[in-house]
Amino acid sequence: MITAVRKPMEEIIACVSPYDRILLAGCNECVSVCSVGGRKEVSLLSSALQMHFLKQGKTLEIQEVTLERQCDPEYVEELVNSVDSADAVLSMACGCGVQTVAARFREKPVFPAVNTAFMGASERQGVWSERCQGCGDCVLGITGGICPIARCSKRLMNGPCGGSTKGKCEIDTDIDCAWQLIWDRLKALGLENRIEEIMEAKDWRTSRDGGPRKIVREDLAS
């Protein structure tokens, strides 16, 4: 899923302070799962903002709406009525959601309330880690199900580097060395020979490096 963290309160306050009425829009998908932009967080941020402005003698009118999916124009359409009575939109969705709202309501200022972080997986309650960089040409099938691009600090395709120590990455001892993990997994699968096979220089065209990407499914596109 897409993970995010809430922006510092001061930054959010600075964005909304010129306005009297804002529409605070959450999203029920990824940001809700990682507890940063779902219904609950919308309500918490709303109260915090109202309190802040009340202390300054200003009443900030906030409409709270949490959409099923903010990156889907169909659901964003639900904001049509509420957006009229707001001076600006504060979105708690990931960057995709913010942009879908901004594209739909071109005359309305839209601000992100969260910093979209990465595509990751939940390790345990409250901990998410980066797992994929969307390179568009997945190699997990040959690296034992561990991504060298997202998880090796140097994105090595033929690791490990010389800094791998006791299973940890030289960048930070809190980070597992991806290539140690790959090695361990390949060994467990009885495929350790694979580590000797040289991976060719990667074709980055399928990644973001070929320019902004788009998927068109002829069978579904209308």
Next chain:
Amino acid sequence: MNMKKKLSAAEFVVLAEMNTPKGVDISEFVTNARGIKGRMDAVVIPDMDNGVMRMSALGGGALMRREGLEPVIHIYGRDKNRMALQGDILAAYVLGIQNLIVTPAEPMASGDHRDAKPVEDLDETGILEMIRSLCEGVDMAGFELKGAPDFTVGCAMAPVAGDQELAREVENLRGRVAAGAQYIITPPVFDLAAYEKMIEALRPLEVPLVATVFLLKNVGMARYLSIHEPGCRISEDMIRRIRKAPDREAECIRMAGETTAELRKMVRGVKITTLGWEHRLADILEKAGI
């Protein structure tokens, strides 16, 4: 007089563009350089022009210096991050390269290494600010340099298709000038009346303009550009003129010479791009009366 002095003395500068070889055979590169020595104020060396991998501009610039020509090298952000850019810029200076042009880069997808990973750590404005900082003796991380370089830095204007794009590009360039660009290389000129308008639009930026003279080598090239580069304004008359000429090659040279002569009355310099016909640079200048 070197390029910096000529630019500040408002003298007309003539630059020739020369690409480095794809490989290590530098004989043609060096022969062409020798052929124009003394006739040009400086040689502009693009870096990986059109996204084609070739010997770096840094190497080309150092070779030009060795041959006694003043080099100007292109700097852009597609292939290097701020570490590599700063390192190469410092190296350029000690190798005798005192002129830089900060340019946009062709997208990787249009070059000959389409699967490569672009870097894009800094954009053109970011690079200009970084160069200014290096010249002030401080790197991008705020550390003091042991000896600061001193560059004359230009920036490149993108071709524009219409008035709206022109207005947008002028604003873009305003930012680059504020970030330290001391002159602007403008796109190839084929329509002098339209170029006059461009000069007017750029006048408020108050920096010297160096116009690009692009040698059309044949009808096919002229036709291709007129279709695919809507901003270039190659007229049907121009194409007809080449097609009807008894000696088409000579006509192309004459046309580039005429444009150069006209531009001499309009701007502060020209950069002549000949795409492999560097051996004809002297003829173009002759036709231009330079």
